[in-house]
Amino acid sequence: MKVWHQLAELVRRHDAAALVSVHDVKGSAPREAGACMVVRRDGAFHGTIGGGQLEFLMLDIARGMLERHERPARFVDQALGPDLGQCCGGRVKILIETFGKQDLEDIDSLVEAEEEGEFEVECRLVDGRVVRDLSSAVGDDKGTQWRETHGENRTPVLIFGAGHVGRALVLALAPLPFAVRWLDDREGAFPSHMPANATAVRMQDPAAEIANAPANAVVLVMTHDHPLDMAITEAALRRGFPYVGLIGSATKRARFEKRFREMGLSDRQIRALVCPIGLPGIKAKEPAVIAASVAAQLLQVRERRSSVLNFSRPAAANDKTAL
Structure with missing residues (x-):
């Protein structure tokens, strides 16, 4: 608020x-x-x-x-x-x-x-x-x-893909402390009404989006095209964002890992990939369920990042409250 x-x-x-x-x-x-x-x-x-x-x-x-x-x-x-x-x-x-x-x-x-x-x-x-x-x-x-x-301290989120899960995820993040940049290259992919914390962008250059994103952004890849998923995910893993999530199964992850090694990504970079996305133990595949699970996972990432920053930044002697 x-x-x-x-x-x-x-x-x-x-x-x-x-x-x-x-x-x-x-x-x-x-x-x-x-x-x-x-x-x-x-x-x-x-x-x-x-x-x-x-x-x-x-x-x-x-x-x-x-x-x-x-x-x-x-x-x-x-x-x-x-x-x-x-x-x-x-x-x-x-x-x-x-x-x-x-x-x-x-x-x-x-x-x-x-x-x-x-x-x-x-x-x-x-x-x-x-x-x-x-x-x-x-x-x-x-x-x-x-x-x-x-003021609002919102974590930047890049969501690549405006399919069913992308739409459900944008709605799930609407009341939460995130600033969403929602990207898709297809005409007419976005709904007519958007949550206040989301901006829809007709994507022209995925590599530029990754390069220009804030270092503390979290990235979710769920486009309509597997080669596009791979290109975006590779670029995001190379940047080293705190969270890079790729929609898909363990089988999809194995195939992408093989290609990432061929592209020269290190084991450390590949291990940073979150795929499947969402909290472990939630197996339902309805878009709204996936979105709720991913939103909870992003809150965990945000909390961990906040704890690290607060630990490393000394408080001023007369700090009393944050409103």
Whole structure:
């Protein structure tokens, strides 16, 4: 969810809205620091901080603040076990803020940054309100009290082929944190309506698509043509993407491996190929089942990559939350 976009839309439509954020977590909790939801005065909301009694309680507080036109932000330090009966047993600090039309200029600046992807803001309390400054514009005299990371961190996905499985996979990835580039060389291959996170491209040069793809992209090959599958997969394996998946059976894999060795690919490069695609143990071949299995596998790849990056990148001393 694009938090600031959603907040701006609700404020424009309903004059006011609240932002409920998980500011800090100690121990076990339903959601991580940075999880949030945007709340209307009537109680309708977008997003989640984990459901259950915690979410119901924070919704009530947010609605009350909106009804009373409260402007100061509120921090709620909440134990999950003894107070709410949630078996997580940890403790969370929730930040609840209200926004009205007088805040739209500030919100819109964050909407603009959000459109570019992930961005960081420096936060401080001024007269009870949270003031957010884009990190690139912050000087030493701003009095930063905590930092937040906003925007969507989407993993790039290249899907070659707009057949039944390709279509099912694009739909399966639609609500997930991926940015899909969907490629096919056939006229009329794509549906008329596309998910917001997918871009359909009439493919002209598969090699150029592989060469120009981000290094952290995941690649899935499922075209209508085996020689084309082979050419795209070979190029992707040579690039060394974190995931190269080829639709097909173990027999197809064996045939492709033989040709890849003849083409000069190393055993290490060939071992990186995922074929068949999807989680082991799921044998059904309906397109929707394959798509669900592959989507879960890509989430595992994304999680592993995120863990490696977080381990290798030291956190700033005053990092508090990511929204």
